[in-house]
Amino acid sequence: MNAAVAKYLKVFDVGAQNTFVYRWNFVLRSVFGIVPLIGTIFLWKAMYGSSASGQLSGYNFSQLILYFAMTVFVDNLVTPTEDEWQIAGEIRDGRMSFLLLKPVSYLAYRFTLYASYRLLYTAVLLPGVALIFFFLREHITLPGHAFTWLAFGASTALAALIQFFLAYSLAMLAFWLLEISTVIFIVFSLEYFLSGHVFPLDLLPSWLAGFVKWGPFAYELYFPVQVFMERIRGEALATGLAIQAGWAATAWLAAMGLWRLGIRRYQAVGG
Amino acid sequence: MNRYLAIYRLTARNSLIREMNFKLNFLLWMLVELLWFLGQLAFIEVLYGQVQEIAGWTKWQVVTLVGVHQIVSQLFQALFYVNLANLPELVRTGRLDLMLTLPVDTQFAVSTRQLSFDCLVNALVGVGIVTFAMSRLGMMPGLLQLALFAAVIPLGIAAHYAVMFSLSCMSFWIIRAQSFIHGYFNLFHIGRYPEAVFRGVFRFIFTWLVPIVLVSNVPAKILARPFESPWGGIATLATATVLILAATRVLWLMALRRYASASS
Numbered sequence: 445m446n447a448a449v450a451k452y453l454k455v456f457d458v459g460a461q462n463t464f465v466y467r468w469n470f471v472l473r474s475v476f477g478i479v480p481l482i483g484t485i486f487l488w489k490a491m492y493g494s495s496a497s498g499q500l501s502g503y504n505f506s507q508l509i510l511y512f513a514m515t516v517f518v519d520n521l522v523t524p525t526e527d528e529w530q531i532a533g534e535i536r537d538g539r540m541s542f543l544l545l546k547p548v549s550y551l552a553y554r555f556t557l558y559a560s561y562r563l564l565y566t567a568v569l570l571p572g573v574a575l576i577f578f579f580l581r582e583h584i585t586l587p588g589h590a591f592t593w594l595a596f597g598a599s600t601a602l603a604a605l606i607q608f609f610l611a612y613s614l615a616m617l618a619f620w621l622l623e624i625s626t627v628i629f630i631v632f633s634l635e636y637f638l639s640g641h642v643f644p645l646d647l648l649p650s651w652l653a654g655f656v657k658w659g660p661f662a663y664e665l666y667f668p669v670q671v672f673m674e675r676i677r678g679e680a681l682a683t684g685l686a687i688q689a690g691w692a693a694t695a696w697l698a699a700m701g702l703w704r705l706g707i708r709r710y711q712a713v714g715g
Numbered sequence: 716m717n718r719y720l721a722i723y724r725l726t727a728r729n730s731l732i733r734e735m736n737f738k739l740n741f742l743l744w745m746l747v748e749l750l751w752f753l754g755q756l757a758f759i760e761v762l763y764g765q766v767q768e769i770a771g772w773t774k775w776q777v778v779t780l781v782g783v784h785q786i787v788s789q790l791f792q793a794l795f796y797v798n799l800a801n802l803p804e805l806v807r808t809g810r811l812d813l814m815l816t817l818p819v820d821t822q823f824a825v826s827t828r829q830l831s832f833d834c835l836v837n838a839l840v841g842v843g844i845v846t847f848a849m850s851r852l853g854m855m856p857g858l859l860q861l862a863l864f865a866a867v868i869p870l871g872i873a874a875h876y877a878v879m880f881s882l883s884c885m886s887f888w889i890i891r892a893q894s895f896i897h898g899y900f901n902l903f904h905i906g907r908y909p910e911a912v913f914r915g916v917f918r919f920i921f922t923w924l925v926p927i928v929l930v931s932n933v934p935a936k937i938l939a940r941p942f943e944s945p946w947g948g949i950a951t952l953a954t955a956t957v958l959i960l961a962a963t964r965v966l967w968l969m970a971l972r973r974y975a976s977a978s979s
Contacts, residue, residue, distance in 0.1 A: 468889040476898035482917055483905030490770040490912040491762065500765045526893075626743035633750040637757065647761050 451548065452556045459560030467568075473525075474569050477516065478576070484512050501647045506583035507673065511644050513580055514669045517573055519641065521566045522604040522664070524611040527558050531615035532624050535706075538713035551612065551699060558608050592674055595681060599668040602688045607664050609695030616699070619706030640666025660695070663688040722819065723827060730830040741833050748789070748837045755781050755907065756844075770911035772940075777909065778848040779939040784907045784931035785841030787868060791875035793834035798826050799879045800896050803886030809977035822967050826880070849938060856938055864937050867949055870956045871930035877959040878902060878925055880967070887970035906931050926955035 463470065492498060492505045503511065531554060534540045543550060577584055587593060614631060617624045636642065638661035645656055645666050656662050667684055670676045676684055734741050759781065763774040772780070802825055805811040814824045849856065856864070882895035902925060910932040913921060921928040933948040 466890070469894045472885075472889075473894035473897055476894065476901040479898075479901045480904045483908055486912045486914070486917070487769070487908050490909075491766055493770070494766040494768045623740060626740065626747055629747045630743075630750060633747065633754055637754040642754075642758055643761055647765065649764070 452552060455548070455553055455556040456560040459557040460564050463561055463564050470565065470568060474520070474565075474572055477520070478572075481512060481516050481576070485509060488512075501644070503644065506585075508644070509580055509583035510585065510673060511669060513576060513584070514672055515641060515665060516576075518600060518603065518665055518668050520569055520573075521562060522600060522607050524558055524562075524608055527554065527561075527608070528611040528615040528628055531612065532618035535615070535618040535710070536622065536713065538711070540710065541712045544707075551703065554612060555608060562604070587672060587674055589674070592671065595685070596668060596672045599663075599671050599685060599688060602685070602692050603664050603668050605692040606660060606688070606695050609692070609699040610660070610664075612699045613695065613702050616702035616706045619702075619709045635661050635664065638662065639664045640669065658687065660691040663691055719819065719823065726827055727830050731832055733829070734832050744833045745836055748833075749840065752785060752837070752840065752844075770909050772909040772911070773852075775848045775851040776935075776939040779845055779852070780909060780931055780935040781907050782841045782844035782848060783935040783938070784903075785844065786838050787871040787930055787934070788875060788903060788906075789834045789838035789841060790868070791872045791879075793831050793838065794872065795826055795876050795879070796834070797831055798828045799876075799883045801828075802880075802883040803893070803895070806886045806974065807890055807977065811974065812976055821971070822964070826876070845938065852939060854939065854941070856941075860937055860941060863945060863949070864934050867934045867937065867952060870952050871934065873960060874926050874930045874952070874956045875903065877956065877963045878927065880963050881959075884963075884966050884970045887973045902927050903930075910936075922951065923955055923958075926952060926959065929955065 488505070488508050491500065492508075498504055500508070534543070540550070543553065587596070610631075614624065614628055617627060621627070638645070638656055638659065640662060645653065645662055648656060663684075667676070667688060671681065671684075756778065759774065759777055762769065763777075767773070769777065805814065805825065811821075811825070814821050817824050879895075879899045882898050885895055905921065906927045908928075910928050913928060918928075929948060929952040933945065933952045936943055936948060937945045
């Protein structure tokens with residue numbers, strides 16, 4: 445047991461060091477990541493200027509700002525950035541052979557790297573996030589109940605699992621297809637609009653909202669943020685967490701299944 | 716000059732042949748872009764489900780804006796995007812050496828290595844959307860409007876080029892530069908919003924330092940908001956584009972001096 449833990453701690457460490465080698469890439473990525481948030485804030489400010497009641501679908505301006513600020517934060521914390529490309533690359537170029545010979549589970553190995561990258565990235569980003577929250581402080585309300593923090597933590601962790609297993613499953617397609625970037629971008633475009641990245645999903649017409657509620661994408665971003673804002677509570681919270689756990693389990697099964705099928709087709713290109 | 720035109724014609728021909736070799740990929744990329752574009756239209760639908768106007772812009776005016784953004788950015792992507800996105804890789808691997816030895820200007824050589832014809836098709840989708848939005852607005856652009864529109868589109872493409880080229884040049888200083896491609900998309904993300912929503916210091920930055928707000932707004936206003944005088948916007952866009960293009964050239968010359976020619 446201890447040996448297994450030590451092994452993956454080492455992987456975690458390697459991931460962290462690798463990240464630090466490219467620290468500038470890192471910093472600039474986060475700086476550019478702020479630009480859409482600035483645009484979003486200006487756009488919605490104009491939207492509220494045109495709204496007589498000062499309310500849009502039950503959000504006042506401050507709540508909406510909080511929504512987008514939290515979305516950016518959770519997105520940075522859980523969304524894989526390069527993992528699917530790296531995995532697909534390892535399959536395509538045959539670099540995976542070297543890992544297959546080691547006593548590690550590939551899924552656990554990649555998950556450790558993902559966790560190390562996300563945690564480090566968030567840690568580096570924290571001063572920036574704190575600064576943004578400070579600038580927007582008049583719009584920020586923290587959760588009133590201690591329990592909310594717990595629920596938020598749980599749903600963020602589940603969101604991370606869904607996102608990682610989904611990215612991993614997509615990357616597995618590289619066993620069959622030479623070029624998977626189109627597939628990744630097609631899924632990514634659905635994810636982008638249906639995870640609540642661009643606008644809070646309760647602005648959708650009700651016939652679509654039902655569909656979105658049962659789909660996986662809302663649980664990648666929108667749901668944890670709603671939990672944080674205490675807009676989902678009580679029974680709805682329990683149901684939501686159950687659906688989220690269901691999707692995390694489904695994505696995990698898909699990731700494992702695709703790996704088993706795919707590895708039989710692995711050609712170990714180049715050696 | 717003629718030599719450059721001849722080279723460019725050959726590049727275009729080769730790119731077309733190359734793309735026709737991967738027909739399925741060509742179609743899939745078009746599908747990807749179409750989905751993104753539909754997502755944007757859905758977003759506008761959601762916004763205007765809430766309000767009648769945003770900063771004085773009506774729904775179909777904003778649809779025109781998004782269509783124009785599609786035209787400009789897809790034309791840019793057809794002509795330059797892949798080449799600029801690959802520049803950091805040329806620098807990292809030292810393959811830029813080869814480009815340096817070519818008997819043409821190296822900035823020209825790295826910027827025009829291949830064209831993406833699928834993006835031209837996507838630009839046509841943008842033209843379709845703009846036409847549709849104009850008909851919903853009940854507007855029929857006059858000849859002067861169309862001429863002005865056609866004249867400012869290249870300025871927009873040049874602004875896209877200058878911003879992304881400057882970002883790619885950073886790879887001479889910082890090795891792994893994927894974040895710059897990301898940066899390009901993040902910056903132009905806000906080019907689809909009506910210019911009027913931006914205020915204060917950010918309005919200045921996004922108008923003068925990186926003129927990303929004007930590139931789609933100026934042509935869109937010529938078509939969809941003919942009651943506003945276009946000249947101020949055109950003059951600003953032209954000046955800002957010339958300035959940033961000149962800055963790009965200076966940056967490129969500085970960057971070349973830094974080039975370490977890895978592995979040779």
